[in-house]
Amino acid sequence: MKTEDRVLGAIDVDGLLGSVSDLIEIPSVTGEEAKAQKRVAEVMREIGLDVDVWEIDLETLRLHPHFSMEVDRREGVGVVGVMGEAQGRSLILNGHIDVVSAGDESNWSRPTWKGTVEDGRIYGRGAVDMKGGLCCALYAAKAVLDAGVKLNGRLLVESVVGEEDGGVGTLAAILRGYRADGAIIMEPTELKIAPAQAGAHCFRITIQGQSAHACVRGEGVSSLEKFMPVYNALMDLEKRRNTGVKDPLFATYRLPIPLNIGIVQCGNWPSSVPEKLIFEGRYGIGVDEDVSEARRVFEEAVARAASLDDWLKKHPPTIEWWGGQFNPARTSVDHPLTTTLAKAYQDATLSGPVYEGVTYGSDMRHLVNVGKIPTVLFGPGDVRLSHRLNEYVPVDDLVKATRTLALTMMRFCGHS
Amino acid sequence: MKTEDRVLGAIDVDGLLGSVSDLIEIPSVTGEEAKAQKRVAEVMREIGLDVDVWEIDLETLRLHPHFSMEVDRREGVGVVGVMGEAQGRSLILNGHIDVVSAGDESNWSRPTWKGTVEDGRIYGRGAVDMKGGLCCALYAAKAVLDAGVKLNGRLLVESVVGEEDGGVGTLAAILRGYRADGAIIMEPTELKIAPAQAGAHCFRITIQGQSAHACVRGEGVSSLEKFMPVYNALMDLEKRRNTGVKDPLFATYRLPIPLNIGIVQCGNWPSSVPEKLIFEGRYGIGVDEDVSEARRVFEEAVARAASLDDWLKKHPPTIEWWGGQFNPARTSVDHPLTTTLAKAYQDATLSGPVYEGVTYGSDMRHLVNVGKIPTVLFGPGDVRLSHRLNEYVPVDDLVKATRTLALTMMRFCGHS
Numbered sequence: 001m002k003t004e005d006r007v008l009g010a011i012d013v014d015g016l017l018g019s020v021s022d023l024i025e026i027p028s029v030t031g032e033e034a035k036a037q038k039r040v041a042e043v044m045r046e047i048g049l050d051v052d053v054w055e056i057d058l059e060t061l062r063l064h065p066h067f068s069m070e071v072d073r074r075e076g077v078g079v080v081g082v083m084g085e086a087q088g089r090s091l092i093l094n095g096h097i098d099v100v101s102a103g104d105e106s107n108w109s110r111p112t113w114k115g116t117v118e119d120g121r122i123y124g125r126g127a128v129d130m131k132g133g134l135c136c137a138l139y140a141a142k143a144v145l146d147a148g149v150k151l152n153g154r155l156l157v158e159s160v161v162g163e164e165d166g167g168v169g170t171l172a173a174i175l176r177g178y179r180a181d182g183a184i185i186m187e188p189t190e191l192k193i194a195p196a197q198a199g200a201h202c203f204r205i206t207i208q209g210q211s212a213h214a215c216v217r218g219e220g221v222s223s224l225e226k227f228m229p230v231y232n233a234l235m236d237l238e239k240r241r242n243t244g245v246k247d248p249l250f251a252t253y254r255l256p257i258p259l260n261i262g263i264v265q266c267g268n269w270p271s272s273v274p275e276k277l278i279f280e281g282r283y284g285i286g287v288d289e290d291v292s293e294a295r296r297v298f299e300e301a302v303a304r305a306a307s308l309d310d311w312l313k314k315h316p317p318t319i320e321w322w323g324g325q326f327n328p329a330r331t332s333v334d335h336p337l338t339t340t341l342a343k344a345y346q347d348a349t350l351s352g353p354v355y356e357g358v359t360y361g362s363d364m365r366h367l368v369n370v371g372k373i374p375t376v377l378f379g380p381g382d383v384r385l386s387h388r389l390n391e392y393v394p395v396d397d398l399v400k401a402t403r404t405l406a407l408t409m410m411r412f413c414g415h416s
Numbered sequence: 417m418k419t420e421d422r423v424l425g426a427i428d429v430d431g432l433l434g435s436v437s438d439l440i441e442i443p444s445v446t447g448e449e450a451k452a453q454k455r456v457a458e459v460m461r462e463i464g465l466d467v468d469v470w471e472i473d474l475e476t477l478r479l480h481p482h483f484s485m486e487v488d489r490r491e492g493v494g495v496v497g498v499m500g501e502a503q504g505r506s507l508i509l510n511g512h513i514d515v516v517s518a519g520d521e522s523n524w525s526r527p528t529w530k531g532t533v534e535d536g537r538i539y540g541r542g543a544v545d546m547k548g549g550l551c552c553a554l555y556a557a558k559a560v561l562d563a564g565v566k567l568n569g570r571l572l573v574e575s576v577v578g579e580e581d582g583g584v585g586t587l588a589a590i591l592r593g594y595r596a597d598g599a600i601i602m603e604p605t606e607l608k609i610a611p612a613q614a615g616a617h618c619f620r621i622t623i624q625g626q627s628a629h630a631c632v633r634g635e636g637v638s639s640l641e642k643f644m645p646v647y648n649a650l651m652d653l654e655k656r657r658n659t660g661v662k663d664p665l666f667a668t669y670r671l672p673i674p675l676n677i678g679i680v681q682c683g684n685w686p687s688s689v690p691e692k693l694i695f696e697g698r699y700g701i702g703v704d705e706d707v708s709e710a711r712r713v714f715e716e717a718v719a720r721a722a723s724l725d726d727w728l729k730k731h732p733p734t735i736e737w738w739g740g741q742f743n744p745a746r747t748s749v750d751h752p753l754t755t756t757l758a759k760a761y762q763d764a765t766l767s768g769p770v771y772e773g774v775t776y777g778s779d780m781r782h783l784v785n786v787g788k789i790p791t792v793l794f795g796p797g798d799v800r801l802s803h804r805l806n807e808y809v810p811v812d813d814l815v816k817a818t819r820t821l822a823l824t825m826m827r828f829c830g831h832s
Contacts, residue, residue: 264683389627
């Protein structure tokens, strides 16, 4: 039996599904990942990886120019599992353990915090984004070890915190010295190969009104009413920007660089004219776009809307760039990492690889821009199901991703 | 010296201003009035009133058909000060001790919770709405007592809680048996006589969307986007309703029956399409309008907007009538209460009385509709300054109101 076939045959599918479910059962909303990280480290040890677990020094990290964070984090744990020798090319497989909040749990048709295997899917918060992908990396490594295969280069499996709000965990791993000749992040790409990702900067805008008793509401200035022209200007901006995207990696997207308003908070009493409105959102940035120029265009759109309103002219909205600041990143489609992954996918799944950029921010930017590590996204499931109720990952995708990652690590790192 | 002149001469202006400031220093936001009520009872005793202080039985009150409340109240204290005999007409002077929250205190140019006398005004939360008016009643009673005058009829000074969110305090006083031949509420009418008030029902509307990751926001449904047609429909409704108001008591109002949206809460993560938007507001109702019909018109406007949107058609907004439900009320301009007050105002201030309806809800509806007590609003200061930063009441108004109330109680109740 060929070595590669032996490794593919050693993949422990039951263990894989069990581990995904186990991790879903530990709610690890961004900022509260310690318990889940402990569990990942245990799994790594059971598999046979050397495990590095450390407390992230948030105070030092905060000074880094690429640091960004939204939640009020008290602690962060880094976990990296290592195998292989130092002779071949090294490879990082990176997955984040943090998940977004459940939303309104009563709207879920299946348990939020329990992995439910049903109709060939695993349901639960984090299934697709991205405990599923993280477990694929772990079980690919396990298959290699279980088959008695030794990698020539180092394989580093990184379980990172804080991806959803700025990538503090991956940044911490880079600063701890973890580099490699290539990196794959198992974000849900539907098993497409994503060598490019658009950026996304989070923003907060404050609109000031003037309070008054509701009974003379014409004498106050409603911050909600003054929000309307700013909202319309931003929706117009989104439309204009998205008509100009030519990159073939983004040809399938209706909104390659979306502008999402995710939070609005306005007023504090039904019978008062609302004095203040604060809204927060996420501004998509093109892969090759200059980040400062993108911000300037955004700020200009808000300023222009304000200039057309007598009140806003005198009380201009304030813009803060705050929280997740995901810069875009790109790796060549001709890089050995990309080509090795594509060939491995073809051999593992008997289907042709598909290349497509992604519109979401991920830790790719830290690996590429800070770590200078060529990085590609590749993982099970559909990102459309993430951050959403009834999130799930297909079991078939999990198996295919694990097979592909196993072949990729053997071919990229070499083995004996 | 004529008796009336002796009473007017006995008005303790320094004491009046001091008491207003004292009460402003006790933050008595709706639901947390116990400490301020205790202080009012002390002042009443110092003045020489017989004081009834009682713990309101909220559980029993909750069953009353006119009960309405927004805050999560744990307790409520009733305070009524009584003087005079049972021979003449009885009069209630009603003022609420609760105030709305401060809003953003950093925007106040003077202390929020401290009475600051400056430029002939007292500044601070509650100055005009309506600790100022309440103190006028107390100091009018004090002047009568200090001048050694005995009223033939009972005078009842009521300090009530929970006016801002439904009138639980005044309802409790009525149910405790406090009735009279007339009532004046010292709400800020700029010393105009208000024998009519529009109603106001608070509402909450929930708009359901569908969450999605911001990077594929077109695949979710933004509850904010779906709020827009409902918002526009309600603003249109407000415009239409306010063009049809003919009552001369409301001729000066640009919006006699305003529709205010006071709170919007939407979404919980900048990078998620917001799944749910909840907004709350206050719907003005005309003085002689049928309340059920007014609600029907409102509900129909929301339903019509929803019917024109494919998503909202399938996921119709839900409407709750919740919190303050202020029905309209009216007292004849020819009633002896109204005419006595008007003449007293003329004699006390040497200016002609002005009649004007008010657009805000107040406890008038409970006194009129539940207690069957003819009621008029009359008090110092401008309601436009209430629920607003840098709220103040003019000292001159406080003095004029106190003089007017002193003459009114003497003439309405009779005296010896």
